[in-house]
Amino acid sequence: MYEQFGFARSVTGEQSLTLFVPDNTIDPKQYVRGGPCRIVEVRVIGDFQSLVDPRATNWDAATGFVTNKTQNANGYLFTYPFDPPLPDGYYQYQYVVRFEDSTVRTIGDPCTRYGGDLEDRSAFVVGGTLVEPLGLDNRLPSEDLIVYELMIDDFTEEYRGNRPAIDAVVDKLDALKSLNINAIEFMPWIAWPDDVTFSWGYDPAYFFSVESAYVHDVAKRVDRLSRLANLITECHNRKLHVLLDIVLQHARQGSGTNGFPYYWLWQNPIESPFVGQFVPAPTYGMLPLDYDNFCTQQFVTDVCKYWLTRFKLDGFRFDQVTGYDNPHFPQEGAPKLVADLKQYAQEQHLSNVSFILEDDWGYQVIQDANMIQPTGAWFDQFRSAPFGIFTGYAVTGQVNSQYMRVLNAARDFDSSICPTIYIENHDHGTVTCRLGSRDRWYKAQSYMIALATCSGTVLIHNGQEWGQVEDLWEDDSNAPPQFKRVQPRPLRWAEFGDAIGQTMRDQYSFLMDLRLQHKGLRSPNFYPNDYDLNWHNFSPDGYGIDEQRQVIIYHRWGDSGDGRLERFMVVLNFSDATQYLDIPLSINGQWTDLLNGNAVVSTQDYHLHNYPVPSNWGCVFWQK
Structure with missing residues (x-):
């Protein structure tokens, strides 16, 4: 609803400014906390006043254009139609609002699409370059x-x-x-x-x-x-x-x-x-x-x-x-x-x-x-x-x-x-x-x-x-x-x-x-999923952290995108020295180290033994 307010131009060329203020005496669901706005009058001022009426002065409240106050299903509308319509251009405006206690404020438009040059002025455009961004053909899910x-x-x-x-x-x-x-x-x-x-x-x-x-x-x-x-x-x-x-x-x-x-x-x-x-x-x-x-x-x-x-x-x-x-x-x-x-x-x-x-x-x-x-x-x-x-x-x-x-x-x-x-x-x-x-x-x-x-x-x-x-x-x-x-x-x-x-x-x-x-x-898959955080060394099956050597090993796996399962063994070395580790692998056969020149390793006992892991770096062993 709110996107309809502010400046609008109809398909037949009519132009108008509309300010909407909700009111719970008209629509009780609008708010349960708050009070009436107590607006008596809203005028439009801007850099187009003298263009619309040669007797008016731009940005002058006394010669501002009084809006028409009407009621809709949710509150009040304050509308000013431009008749005749304004020519192509960039126009700035504000609302001068008078309240029941005679307070007067100059306020921007809460639904304006354009900002003005200063003093929180609002703006609108007639004509200009078409605003039509190209959409994205195929959005990816968040995990990608x-x-x-x-x-x-x-x-x-x-x-x-x-x-x-x-x-x-x-x-x-x-x-x-x-x-x-x-x-x-x-x-x-x-x-x-x-x-x-x-x-x-x-x-x-x-x-x-x-x-x-x-x-x-x-x-x-x-x-x-x-x-x-x-x-x-x-x-x-x-x-x-x-x-x-x-x-x-x-x-x-x-x-x-x-x-x-x-x-x-x-x-x-x-x-x-x-x-x-x-x-x-x-x-x-x-x-x-x-x-x-x-x-x-x-x-x-x-x-x-x-x-x-x-x-x-x-x-x-x-x-x-x-x-x-x-x-x-x-x-x-x-x-x-x-x-x-x-x-x-x-x-x-x-x-x-x-x-x-x-x-x-x-x-x-x-x-x-x-x-x-x-x-x-x-x-x-x-x-x-x-x-x-x-x-x-x-x-x-x-x-x-x-x-x-x-x-x-x-x-x-x-x-x-x-x-x-x-x-x-x-x-x-x-x-x-x-x-x-x-x-x-x-x-x-x-x-x-x-x-x-x-x-x-x-x-x-x-x-x-x-x-x-x-x-x-x-x-x-x-x-x-x-x-x-x-x-x-x-x-x-x-x-x-x-x-x-x-x-x-x-x-x-x-x-x-x-x-x-x-x-x-x-994928969300991660092992060890329930690692005991009181352990300061690798778990019995060789995963987790070795705090003394500052290395971590974890296993990732998931669908590779072609319906086949791919597996990863990730080894991180946070220390300043090469660490030689016994690295567990979930299956035997050939694995490729994706981080280090796609080196191929092979195992028959589910482990790489005494394998060098570079300092401040790591290994990602992959198998599919």
């Missing part, structure tokens, strides 16, 4: 995805010049494709308030609009959305899935009346049914969205449907789902959102759409995901166990038996839910930062092999592939400005081509190709 996490501003800052950041991303798509990824997860591009000078995108205000800073070109303002459509088309032409990191737990209030319009459209903003605490969770100074009210649930669902269908996205990563998942209300919030979107995708004949949640950073995510039933969930233990800031194995230089549970990433998730595994993401210091320097990147190689050979959707953070060093404080509440978490960290593209960068990219490309070529590595 290798995702690249991309922050649009940082990714392009160093080389884009005066071009819109969205355009500049296209320059590097072939380089990304060479990593053997098949998906890009874009950090949020939904518009935030104009009083925010820099953002990661986790402070949305205009949920149907792409952030102006990413698409702004003063010479071609009518092409803002077509730029995003072109980026998606370019990704799909390369068989790259497009996932959007979307924030639906909170909204940015802004300063004054900037920010989330459905907050400011109430005379008393705290009575807005869109905001309120649905579940105790941090909101970082922003407005929690109240999923106890139907209007909020419908709004965010319509937002997702809009991005999914209008721009032919291939899925979402839902940020901080703990903030809208209330176990006491399992039919509201995140569970209902995911269920409704799955049903919508089915009705639209959209297969393999990814609905991936970011939830608790511990093992609680498993229980939460099993209740919500997404297609996937971020499994942060895969990162924090080796690269946690103080206690990570790579930081302390000592892997222990607890890592065996981490490597068995799919364990306890419902079979329909795929964990997302990674060793670095945007929220934490980078791998090379935790290792102490880029020169020590080689200490990450065994963890890279684990990433390529364990169950789940694989995710690689931008800059990880060449070892960019970035330190992020886990808690920056008392940090000096230079250590605040949310600040520009442009990718250093010179490192892309230097010796370390080239070597690391080759390694990631090789390992991700290995994963793509062997479907069995994407």
Whole structure:
């Protein structure tokens, strides 16, 4: 429903602006918490006033156009028709809202598709380039995805010049494709308030609009959305899935009346049914969205449907789902959102759409995901166990038996839910930062092999592939400005081509190709499944961990894609010395070491004896 509001042009050419405000005296199901908006009048102001009426002055409230207030089944509509229609162009506007107590506010449109140039102005386009992205012919299931996490501003800052950041991303798509990824997860591009000078995108205000800073070109303002459509088309032409990191737990209030319009459209903003605490969770100074009210649930669902269908996205990563998942209300919030979107995708004949949640950073995510039933969930233990800031194995230089549970990433998730595994993401210091320097990147190689050979959707953070060093404080509440978490960290593209960068990219490309070529590595099967975490040496059958020698052995298997079974014996050596091991094999015969020149080995007693495993590396023995 909400996607219908804002600017609209009918098939016969009529143009109008429509603001919708829900009201529970008209439709009691709209909200159970909140009050009436108490709006008396809504006027439209903009840069087109003098064009519509020569007696009017642009951006002047006194000569603004009074909307027509009507009632629909769910609340009130405030509509202004353009008669005659406006000519082709890019137009900016705002609503001037007067309330019963004579308060007057100038507010943006909560359903605008375009951002304006400043002061949280909304915009619309008449004419311009057709916004028609190309869809992806064959979406892959979550377990087959290798995702690249991309922050649009940082990714392009160093080389884009005066071009819109969205355009500049296209320059590097072939380089990304060479990593053997098949998906890009874009950090949020939904518009935030104009009083925010820099953002990661986790402070949305205009949920149907792409952030102006990413698409702004003063010479071609009518092409803002077509730029995003072109980026998606370019990704799909390369068989790259497009996932959007979307924030639906909170909204940015802004300063004054900037920010989330459905907050400011109430005379008393705290009575807005869109905001309120649905579940105790941090909101970082922003407005929690109240999923106890139907209007909020419908709004965010319509937002997702809009991005999914209008721009032919291939899925979402839902940020901080703990903030809208209330176990006491399992039919509201995140569970209902995911269920409704799955049903919508089915009705639209959209297969393999990814609905991936970011939830608790511990093992609680498993229980939460099993209740919500997404297609996937971020499994942060895969990162924090080796690269946690103080206690990570790579930081302390000592892997222990607890890592065996981490490597068995799919364990306890419902079979329909795929964990997302990674060793670095945007929220934490980078791998090379935790290792102490880029020169020590080689200490990450065994963890890279684990990433390529364990169950789940694989995710690689931008800059990880060449070892960019970035330190992020886990808690920056008392940090000096230079250590605040949310600040520009442009990718250093010179490192892309230097010796370390080239070597690391080759390694990631090789390992991700290995994963793509062997479907069995994407199965949930893992042995030992019930490893005793009190063991500090190999199990009696030779699997698990030898903490003294810092080596791990585990078995993976699954369908190879042609109906045949393929088996893998994975050996990881985290030490700085070659280790000579007795390696168990599940069957006799010939095995190929996929990591080390496809060396062929053979056994008749189910073991390789005294086999050398290279330092900070490993072996992946394969048999089919």
